[in-house]
Amino acid sequence: MDAKKLIGIVLLAAGVVVLAIRGFSYTKETHDAKLGPIDISVKEKEHVTLPAWLGAGLAIVGGVLLVLPRRK
Numbered sequence: 001m002d003a004k005k006l007i008g009i010v011l012l013a014a015g016v017v018v019l020a021i022r023g024f025s026y027t028k029e030t031h032d033a034k035l036g037p038i039d040i041s042v043k044e045k046e047h048v049t050l051p052a053w054l055g056a057g058l059a060i061v062g063g064v065l066l067v068l069p070r071r072k
Contacts, residue, residue: 008065015059023049 024047031042 002070004065004068004070008062010062011058011065012062015055015057015062018050018055018058019052021050022052023047 025045026048027043027045029041030044031040033040
C-alpha cells in the first residue's frame with residue numbers, strides 16, 4: 001500500500017468521525033484561590049463545534065485519493 005492510499009484512508013476515516021461527533025467538550029480551570037486551609041477552584045466547561053463542511057471535505061478528499069490511479 002503506497003502513502004497516497006494510506007493518507008486517503010486516514011482522511012476518509014477522520015471525515016466520518018467529524019461528521020459523527022460534530023464537536024467535543026473539555027474542562028478548563030479558570031480561577032484558583034487558596035484561603036488558609038480552604039482551596040477554591042472554578043472550572044468552566046467549553047464546547048468546540050466542528051463544522052459539517054470540514055468533515056465532508058475530509059471525506060471527499062480521502063475518497064478521491066483512494067480512487068485516483070497510481071502514477072507510474
